[in-house]
Amino acid sequence: MEKQLEELAIMLYEIDAIKFGDFVTKVGLKTPVYVDLRTIISHPKIFRQLSSILWTLHDVSEHADQICGVPYTALPIASLISVESNIPMVIRRKEAKSYGTKKLIEGKYKAGEKCIIIEDVITSGSSVLEVVKDLKHEGLIITEALVVMDREQGGRKNIENSGIKIKSLYTLTQLLHYLLAAGKITPAIVESVESYLATCTTAPLKLLNESTNERLKMDFTSRSKLAKNQLTSKIFELMDMKETMLCLAADLTKTDSILKLAEIAGPHIAILKIHVDIIEDFNEEFIKQLKNLSLKHRFFIMEDRKFADIGNTVSLQCSKGIYKIAEWADLITVHPVAGPGIFDGLKNALKNISEDRGIFVVTEMSSEGTLTAGNYVTDSLKMSATCNLIVGHVCQSNIFSDPGLIQLTPGVKLAKASDDLGQQYNTPESVVNAGADLAVVGRGITDATDKLATILKYKKQLWSAYRTRTCP
């Protein structure tokens, strides 16, 4: 086995499945080693060899009814193992189909069947745990996870902590030593990877459901102490002090109507959100007056700009032009679509601002047919973890576990409904149950005849749902 592993390690190196140098992961983190086992599908002999050695790790004393590969790289490996071992396979889709059966798990299975998970590389172990969660939900019993490469960054512990046995063909350290012994890499490379491993361990994870629910049970004051940036703590404290989860979307086109609404709503909201580019008579005096109202009634101002360009352009959009958003907006929104450079651009725009500033990342949208689904959501969460200006996510569901971040949910009305341009509404109670810490209400308030009474109605319903959520 030792000899086979050594030979396979060299072959993997030679087909560029393992590379050394300066790499940036898809979520913007630097790494001196890159493992990409997708290359094996172009080398059938190595592919077969790797799959059959991996299968030797499975527990022969335990019966297996199903094999499940974690998408995507491990899928061909799992298929080969399934065919060779004559054990059926299931596939857990990355997202449920939006048409037809809406199935998340493909293949024929029964609750109570035993399943082995196949994965190519583990870092934090979160991909394995997500698949485990969905398979368990269908009643399957996970007996073990077989992994080609353990990057030794906390994944093994995270998977074991959730009660799953895990076996790997290689740890990164073992692999380095095989390659060093074969003269493929230098001692300096080994040293650089080892010192990277010493500092880059991922945080402990729990099964997603357990950890995300913990956030929902905590009160805002406790969460304010866990926030990584000061503005987030201040927002949590303000919400608790004013007993409000309201973010008012003042989508009005005249400055005096926004100011009038801010005067009425101010004492009862945590954030007043505007779209500055829809205002027809924008002027600096308006910003001055809005700032005064925000100080008088204690609320934060958000410009829902949804920046979405390259770093350099968003830096200019945020600090220059007519609006000079950086100078007055406590909070801004940003689409993660452009990659981590967008955060650097905004940091650059805010570098000379002495007041607290924060960013909400638009991770999920409320509109019908939105493309913010599946990988986009998980990648947005991972990418945002690298930026200390992030106060939370704009999203529709309970997708993150960190209690120090805020879930801001738009699409809220007293009755579940939709408009005729794709907006989808949920009730205050249902958004709070789905994890909302702040609920964005626009036309539910701006279209009401008695604005104050309506504001108070939303405020009360949201707060009561929060009380039930935190002390059921």
Ligand code: 5BU
């Ligand atoms: P409404 O009038 O309650 O539908 O206004 C909702 C506000 O929230 C509006 O300003 C939108 O631009 C904003 N919004 C949203 O509705 N859905 C989203 O997914 C995001 C923002 Br992101």
